Amino acid sequence: MRILVTGGAGFIGSHVVSALTEAGHEVRVLDALLPAVHRAAPEVPEHVDFHRGDVRDRDTVAAALRGVDAVSHQAAMVGLGLDLDDAPRYVGCNDLGTAVLLAEMARAGVRRLVLAGSMVVYGEGRYACGSHGRVVPGPRPAADLEAGRFEPRCPRCGAELTPGQVSEEAAPDPRNVYAATKLAQEHLASAWARTVDGTATSLRSPGRCSGRRVRRDPRRAGARFALLGLVMPRAATPYAAVAVLLAAAVPVTRRSDPDRPWSAALTMTGVLLLVLTPNYPWYALLLVALAALDGRVEWLAVAPAGYAVYLTWTLGLSEAQVRVVHESAYGAALLVVVVAAVFRQLHGCRIPRGRESGMVRAARGIRTGSGSG
Template sequence: MLILVTGGAGFIGSHLVTALLAAGHEPRVLDALLPAAHRTAPSVPDGADWRHADVRDAEAVTDALRGVDAVCHQAAMVGLGKDFADAPDYVGCNDLGTAVLLAAMARTGVRRLVLASSMVVYGEGRYACARHGVVRPGPRRPADLDAGRFEPPCPRCGAPLTSGLVGEDAPADPRNVYAATKLAQEHLSAAWARATGGRVAALRYHNVYGPGMPRDTPYAGVASLFRSALARGEAPRVFEDGGQRRDFVHVRDVADANLAALYGTDALPEGALRAFNVGSGDPHTVGETATALARAHGGPAPVVTGEYRLGDVRHITASSQRLRDELGWKPRVTFADGMTEFATAPLRAG
């Protein structure tokens, strides 16, 4: 198949292009090389058709779609950014860019889309109260965070909660600008599918890490921040008390999930969007992750700072059983092996 990969020069996109080539497909890469994500020229694998263009450029996107069988839409501005002043950039890159792409797909007759979504659309994870059952806590209050009370309480009685796994049918509750734009991408894609008879697999990535991850920037993930600190000989700085639970999934497993979704879109009903969580199924705390990286790297032990960022959620782990059952995907890289590799793997400059 000829597959257009938007954002194909990025961290996840480049691994996906490599996986597509290995599987005998023809990837066509379209990437704007935005400075926030790219500080050096990309290294596009031999065999990929390279297009340097912005996904918001309708003419360039239309040209890139010629002859294409399906699209893997990875292009996005990621992370929490610096502050709310980043909002127009996030909306422009993520939502306007997706709208331009979908409009071009509607014109050119491309009807298969794999969308890179995110677990951030859920907001906080799944919680249960011993008295009130499953509940959805509201945003954590700065006064509680300042006092070191990081666990969200039951919104009805204030009692402690037990966290669990989120399923794809859980209500969305985006809690920062990036999360809102990722949910908007899903809504736009669902509208496109209904209007055109297209099919969409929306992959809700968890905390993706691995070789080639960008170094520490305001848009980098926490694993990259820890790894970058160790490369400088510094102790990783762990926010809150380190007890935040996340599901760290290796980038090669995420690339495999994209291939499984490409093959599985034909089985979806016309006009449908189907969401799939993409996680390892082996959640760990942020503190455990920093410790594993420090030990594998041979660097200083992490420092728990008690700092926090408004908009961060406490626990977000989800079941990826739907992806396993319906598309036959399963992760191959264990947490221990992945963190050992990542502790010394090269990072990209941007």
């Protein structure tokens, strides 16, 4: 058979492609290779017909469907979304993309579809209370999450619940935008199958998959404000970050050296990057300026911390392991910076004039008006 795999360069899609080619099928891949997911060009197996394009584009989909016998629809925007601002993109990628694909399949006479469903359509799943039998738990209270209590409780008496197996007959209960779009995909596929007398099968896979081919969303690699999250509830970390920056700005600005006007700005940049614990390791390279211009070599400790986090993206580690590496790496870098700062305050350390870099001497000369000419 000739089978089109949408999203065939992704984690699950690439495994589907490998399995189909090993089984002797002719495979065609359609993938948009969105930069948020694919930081580098994927490795395409031999004898795979690769088409780069978006499933929301009708002409692209029509071209990819030519001569195809069946479709494995894996293309989707995954994750839970950072906030409701992501809702239009989820609906566009998942539901509009599926609608365009189904319309073109109907036009091309392709009648077999396998859809990448998700178990997130079931919501919390099945739970039972010892006193009240089967119950549907509500949202987890913020206080429980901050205290590390992640298991839901009985909505009637607050007792601990016993999880159970979810059957396919369980009522869907999508509880986030991603889950809602995955359920909408199933409804669209069902309507398409009835209309064209085709077959549509949805494979509701686990919500979390891990392995060496996973492409993690960089925004989720570790926790934002991870260092602050070690000592306070996560919900309070954004406000604490603002307070830390303001607290650092006052002494840094007041004690700025007129001979080195760039020092305050560079130091605040370093504090900002440490507080935010950046997910992109190249941010850490900005701190090289602190060492080059201001002689503060301790800031270079942030650079290897950033790359330690980057390496976790490629090793197939779990989210909990990534968080540990993230917080440990930046925690060690912060410790180095703080110890060095205290040492400088106690001993009144400054850059020895004889060791000033050429850039520092040039800047000093411009400020004082010295120089030839």
